[in-house]
Amino acid sequence: MLWVSRMSNKNQNHYSVIIVGCGPAGIACAIQLKRSNIDFKIICNKFGGIANNANEIENLLGFPDGISGQSFVSTLKQHFENLSIQYTKDNIQNVRKVIENENDLFHIKCENGEYYSKFLIIATGTVPKKLNIPGESKLWEKKRLNYEMYNFIYQKTIKSIAIVGSGDAAYDYALNLVKFPVKIEILQRSEESKCLPLLQKRAHDNSNINIIKKIKLHSLIEENNKIKLKAIRESKEETRYYDFIFVAVGRSPNLNFISRDLHEKYRNSINLPNIYFIGDIKNKNYRQISIAMGDGVKSAMKITRDPFFRKKNE
Ligand SMILES: Cc1cc2nc3c(=O)[nH]c(=O)nc-3n(C[C@H](O)[C@H](O)[C@H](O)COP(=O)(O)OP(=O)(O)OC[C@H]3O[C@@H](n4cnc5c(N)ncnc54)[C@H](O)[C@@H]3O)c2cc1C
Numbered sequence: 001m002l003w004v005s006r007m008s009n010k011n012q013n014h015y016s017v018i019i020v021g022c023g024p025a026g027i028a029c030a031i032q033l034k035r036s037n038i039d040f041k042i043i044c045n046k047f048g049g050i051a052n053n054a055n056e057i058e059n060l061l062g063f064p065d066g067i068s069g070q071s072f073v074s075t076l077k078q079h080f081e082n083l084s085i086q087y088t089k090d091n092i093q094n095v096r097k098v099i100e101n102e103n104d105l106f107h108i109k110c111e112n113g114e115y116y117s118k119f120l121i122i123a124t125g126t127v128p129k130k131l132n133i134p135g136e137s138k139l140w141e142k143k144r145l146n147y148e149m150y151n152f153i154y155q156k157t158i159k160s161i162a163i164v165g166s167g168d169a170a171y172d173y174a175l176n177l178v179k180f181p182v183k184i185e186i187l188q189r190s191e192e193s194k195c196l197p198l199l200q201k202r203a204h205d206n207s208n209i210n211i212i213k214k215i216k217l218h219s220l221i222e223e224n225n226k227i228k229l230k231a232i233r234e235s236k237e238e239t240r241y242y243d244f245i246f247v248a249v250g251r252s253p254n255l256n257f258i259s260r261d262l263h264e265k266y267r268n269s270i271n272l273p274n275i276y277f278i279g280d281i282k283n284k285n286y287r288q289i290s291i292a293m294g295d296g297v298k299s300a301m302k303i304t305r306d307p308f309f310r311k312k313n314e
Pocket residue numbers: 020021022023024025026043044045046047048049050051052053054055056057058059090091092093123124125126168169172173254257278279280281287288289290292
């Protein structure tokens with residue numbers, strides 16, 4: 001049975017469903033919609049999302065030996081290819097609700113195009129938090145400080161790296177970067193690490209990873225081609241030198257491009273008809289691939305069962 005081929009609106013840029021974000025949440029949603037023969041468009045600026053950052057994913061069913069983040073994303077790409085699903089690579093700039101010909105539609109404005117849909121899936125994950133200390137943005141502009149592993153390009157001149165943070169991501173980054181000939185220091189504010197004990201043990205056992213505790217960063221500045229980091233440790237001023245800085249101090253929901261009224265609904269957890277926030281964007285501290293994928297499948301199933309599609313096939 002053909003559910004619906006394309007929204008009744010003949011306009012080429014109208015879809016029944018638009019998914020923004022091709023991380024595990026958006027991808028799982030797309031695959032499930034495809035199985036129900038519902039027309040959709042999926043848009044993102046980075047296929048695979050932050051799973052690309054992961055050093056080793058060891059908690060995903062189907063991968064008993066673990067899998068690197070990038071290899072996992074290759075399997076997702078393969079799955080799309082097998083099902084002839086294409087994604088549109090673009091930067092989403094604005095998402096809002098419009099009333100058009102008595103039909104509520106969502107308007108999605110991207111850098112290179114604009115689209116309308118009856119249903120909207122927001123699966124745009126999270127953005128990294130910043131340190132907000134002097135010198136941070138300048139180093140970022142000069143590509144000597146980074147927040148995402150997938151953006152990092154190793155150069156031989158990099159001999160020492162500081163990773164700021166004490167959670168899973170900070171330790172995962174350290175274990176990933178240690179494959180290069182570099183000395184790594186994890187700089188954490190607290191005495192206790194917040195990451196999984198097994199990651200702590202691996203970092204602890206690696207002679208190229210040093211963990212500096214109870215350190216509060218003050219400023220970052222380039223000096224004689226090094227990065228000079230000023231900090232306070234146990235009430236004493238301290239200066240340390242590195243070639244590169246990674247910041248992994250948490251993440252916030254990625255909602256910047258959403259109109260104020262939709263933002264309000266998100267903040268107040270009000271369920272708007274026809275809009276779904278799925279994956280990390282709404283999962284607070286429960287940011288995991290399996291949970292994101294589960295959200296994706298569930299939202300697609302809910303849409304499939306919506307009276308809108310049933311009416312179309314009557
Ligand atoms: C270092 C690290 C290691 C991890 N290890 C594991 C692990 O071992 N096991 C595990 O289960 N989880 C792990 N995770 C968590 C896991 O990666 C996330 O839970 C998962 O990727 C969330 O999926 P998502 O689809 O909700 O969001 P994301 O993966 O963040 O995807 C968001 C999507 O939205 C797109 N997007 C955002 N804004 C825009 C815009 N303005 N325009 C266009 N596109 C946009 C992005 O390009 C991307 O495609 C790890 C995370 C990190 C950072």
